[in-house]
Amino acid sequence: MQFSETAFEQLRPGIWRAVASPASVTIGLVAGDGGALLIDTGSSPSQGARLREAAEDVAGVPLVAVVVTHAHFDHYYGLAAFDDLPTYGHESLIDALAADHVEQEAAELGFATTELKPPNRPLSLARMVDLGGRHAEIVHFGRGHTAGDLVVIVPEAEVIFTGDLLEQGAPPAMGPDCFLKEWPAALDGVLGLVNEHTLLVPGHGEPFDRVFAFTQRAEISSVYGQAEYLVSQGVAAADALAAGEWQFDDDTITAVLPIVYAQLAAEGKLPGRRLRLL
Numbered sequence: 001m002q003f004s005e006t007a008f009e010q011l012r013p014g015i016w017r018a019v020a021s022p023a024s025v026t027i028g029l030v031a032g033d034g035g036a037l038l039i040d041t042g043s044s045p046s047q048g049a050r051l052r053e054a055a056e057d058v059a060g061v062p063l064v065a066v067v068v069t070h071a072h073f074d075h076y077y078g079l080a081a082f083d084d085l086p087t088y089g090h091e092s093l094i095d096a097l098a099a100d101h102v103e104q105e106a107a108e109l110g111f112a113t114t115e116l117k118p119p120n121r122p123l124s125l126a127r128m129v130d131l132g133g134r135h136a137e138i139v140h141f142g143r144g145h146t147a148g149d150l151v152v153i154v155p156e157a158e159v160i161f162t163g164d165l166l167e168q169g170a171p172p173a174m175g176p177d178c179f180l181k182e183w184p185a186a187l188d189g190v191l192g193l194v195n196e197h198t199l200l201v202p203g204h205g206e207p208f209d210r211v212f213a214f215t216q217r218a219e220i221s222s223v224y225g226q227a228e229y230l231v232s233q234g235v236a237a238a239d240a241l242a243a244g245e246w247q248f249d250d251d252t253i254t255a256v257l258p259i260v261y262a263q264l265a266a267e268g269k270l271p272g273r274r275l276r277l278l
């Protein structure tokens with residue numbers, strides 16, 4: 001596995017981002033007069049350590065806190081490099097480390113699961129971090145991309161780090177652990193805070209403005225809505241790609257159809273059975 005990190009690039013005064021591979025994840029950095037907050041940590045403890053050094057260099061003030069936006073490896077597994085600081089994450093991140101796939105992911109990334117650390121300041125709803133002259137708000141607006149998505153709002157700079165609730169350059173990742181029905185409502189919490197000056201910084205891709213964010217919210221919402229409609233019309237998952245009107249490319253929809261059909265089935269919504277009369 002090839003690990004690399006770009007240099008931190010300034011987005012606005014006191015706000016930077018770097019990109020850490022293998023997964024091209026955004027690493028955010030917000031500095032005040034007295035301290036800095038790092039947002040997401042890369043894919044391994046050693047990558048986290050490199051990001052920590054680079055972040056403190058560019059911020060010019062010490063890191064005073066770190067936040068992980070959700071449980072996926074590229075955001076989370078670097079967190080162990082920061083355990084002497086207050087580290088924030090949604091409370092669901094603690095159990096997420098015990099999931100079956102973590103051991104395999106860690107092996108592929110070249111370390112043991114025992115090297116990983118959960119957030120030492122787990123939160124359920126919201127927390128404020130004072131950086132001196134500015135503050136950051138860490139908020140869980142509900143389930144969406146995962147069960148434990150957090151966004152980081154810097155009101156004074158009009159910047160919001162969205163984690164993977166929004167992505168640029170590729171469709172948002174709608175995996176088996178996402179909550180497609182609830183995702184738009186979580187985004188509404190974010191979008192209620194934006195104005196024409198707001199810069200939204202996604203978990204993957206380039207920063208964007210509110211128009212892009214509103215559009216992607218509608219696209220995400222359409223996946224569940226379209227699938228729900230097709231189920232009500234008795235269309236099976238295998239026929240849904242051809243039968244539906246989709247806002248994402250065929251590969252994305254092909255991958256998400258079994259997931260959204262399973263989520264609809266769990267709600268008791270199943271394609272009606274057509275009676276064979278002859």
Ligand SMILES: [Zn+2]
Nearest residue numbers: 070072164173
């Ligand atoms: Zn993710």
